[in-house]
Amino acid sequence: MTNPADLPYRPCVGIMLLNAQGQVFVGQRLDSTLEAWQMPQGGIDPGEAPLDTAIRELGEETGIVPEHVELIAEAPGDFHYEIPPEMIGKVWKGRYRGQAQRWFLFRFTGSDNDIRIETAHPEFRAWRWIDPVDLPSVIVPFKRALYRDVLAAFSAHLD
Known part of the structure; x- marks a missing residue:
């Protein structure tokens, strides 16, 4: 079996989306039986800029169009996490030990009716x-x- 420490991190983005009340969007994943929620995230395609990835992933996961978001901030640097050992080999075809994420903070300018998680490839x-x-x-x-690290990075922008 591959040593997880020898595997790279998957390049990824994460999106913190705030509504007018300063609350954050979270979705419950379709592919998990856990009662866990997460902010939108997704892999960066080869040659794709991280900000472009964030806008694309937000649309793919929430149905939110770019016209309904405003960029507030980009976190400095990447944030890393590792998946538990029992998940290695079961996600991402065993190629990664976790993700290196670039995080973006957006303000949602639409209405809740503009959020449509029933996308072409639903995740939530x-x-x-x-x-x-x-x-x-x-x-x-x-x-x-x-x-916690993402919250700290964006703390100056959170109410």
């Missing part, structure tokens, strides 16, 4: 708005430190 079964402080408590345990 449900969605909701939560207070930023509650993010670490709703995410899977192996991503909690990452979410």
Whole structure:
């Protein structure tokens, strides 16, 4: 079996989307039986700029069009997390040990009716708005430190 430490991180983006009340969008993944929620995220395609990836992934996962978001900030540098050892080989065809994520903070300017998680390739079964402080408590345990780091990076922009 491959040593996880020998595997690279998957290049990825993460999106923190705030509504007018300062709450954050979270979705419940379709491919998990856990009662865990997450912010939109996704892999960077070869040659794709991270900001372009963020806008593309937001549309693919939430149905939100670019005209309904405004970029507030980009976190400095990448954030990393590793998947639990029992998941190595089961996700991403065993090619990665975790993700290196570039995070973007957007303001949502549309209405809740503009959010359509029933996309061509749905990833979420449900969605909701939560207070930023509650993010670490709703995410899977192996991503909690990452979410705390993202919150710290964007703290100057959060109410």
